[in-house]
Amino acid sequence: MSFVGPVDFRMQELAAGFSLGDVTEAELHEIKSYESKIFQAMVERFEEVAARTFLTFQETAPAEPMPEELSSRLKKMAQGFNKKSAIPNVAKGSNIAPPIAPSSIGLREIAAWLCVAASIALVLSVWIPSKSDQIVSLQQQRDRLITRASDLVRSKWESTAPDQMQGFEFGEVVWSSVSQQGFMTIRGLPINDATQEQYQLWIIDPSRDEKPVDGGVFDIASVGESIVPIQAKLRVNTPTVFAITVEKPGGVVVSDQKRLPLLAEIAVN
C-alpha cells in the first residue's frame, strides 16, 4: 500500500501510536488536521505491521488453547449467526468486496452487501450479563463521549410522520468519527417483540462511498428513554443522516423502508 502525497513524519508517528492504542486526547485532536483517508490508510498499514510482528513473537510463545467451554459457546453462537444472517451479494469464489455502485443508489440497494452483521446485536445480547449495569455504563460512556469528543456531531430524532407527532421529542443521536463511537437516546418508540421484529440503524456517510453503514440491530425493551450504543460495522467519517428502520429479527440485507419511523439529519457546515 502506498500513501498519497508527501509522507509527514509526524503523521506517521501519530498513525503508529494509534495502531498501538497509544494516543492522547490532544493527539486525537491533532489527527483531525490530517486528511482522514490518508491517515486511515497509514493506520491500516501499521496495523498490518503490528499483526505480523505479533505473529513473529508468537512463534516462540507457549500455545494457548482456548477453554473448551468458550469454544462450545462460540460454536453455539455460530449456529445462531448462520441462522440469522443472510448471504451477502458475494459471488462464489470471490474474496473481493462488491464494487461501489453509482451515487443514485438508495437505501434498498445500498443495504444489500452490508447486512451480514445485522444479527450481531441480537446474538451478542445473549452474552450481555447485566442489563442494569449496562445502562449505567452506557450513560457514563455517552456522557464521556459528549464531554471529550471535540468532533462530536449530534442531532435530534425526527418522526417521518411529523403531523401526527408534533412537539414530541424522541431523543437524539451523538457520534464521534475520531473515536468511531456514538449513542442513540430514544424515547417514544414502541416496545418491540424481538421474536417478531427489530429496529435497525443505518448511517449515511456520502464521504465514504454513498452506501449507508449498518449501525446495528437493537430492541426497545421498556417505556421511557433507552440508550443504545451505535455498532457501526464500517468506519464512518462524515455522517449526514441516521435512520432507524423496523425489520425482521436479525435485520435485513435489503430494507424495503416500509417502516422508517425516525430520522436524524446532521447539519452540514
Next chain:
Amino acid sequence: MLRVDQSPLQSIESVLAQVARREPESLNYCIERYSSLVWSLARRYSPSQADAEDAVQEIFLEIWQKADRFNPTLSAETTFVTMIARRRLIDRYRKQSRLLETTSSESDFDEQPDLTGSASAELMDEAAKATRCLDSLVSNQRDILRKSIHEGKSHSQISTELQMPLGSVKSFARRGLIQLRHCMDKFSVAGTGIAS
C-alpha cells in the same frame, strides 16, 4: 509454539472464503483454526478472563462479518485475522480506559499455559517475513514492541517496568514500528487491503 487446529478436510487457504459463502460448518472450521491465535491475543490484551472471553466472541463475530473482504492475494489469513483481533482489542482497551481511572496491569488469569502444540506453516511463513526486520531494531525498541504488541501492555506499564520515561517508551515504540514498516516495505511484504 502456537497451536492452530486444522480439520483434515479443510484446505488452509480457504476458510474465510467459505465463511463468506456461509458454507456449512465453515464457522466451526474458522473457530477451530483460529481459536488459539485469537485466544492468545485476547488473553494478553484483556484485564480479566471474563473480559477476554467477551472479546473473543466479538472478534469471531467480526471475522465472520468481514470474511468476504479477505483477499488472499494481498495477505495471509492469519495476518487478516490478527489485524481484526488486535483492532477490536485495542478499541475495547480504549473504551475501558475512558471508564476506568486506573490502568492496573493486574490480571486474574491463573497461570501460563503449557508448552504444547505444533506450528502452522502459514504462521511460520508470516513470522519469517518479519523476523529479519525485527532483528534490525535496537534491543530497546524490540523489547518495548514485544511488551506492547505481544504482551499487550500499555506504554505506562512498560515505562514502570523498564523504569524509563513514558515519553521515551512512546517514542521507541512508535519509531520502532515505523522502522519495521519501512523494512517490510523494502522486503516487498504486501498490504492486506482490509477496510475498517
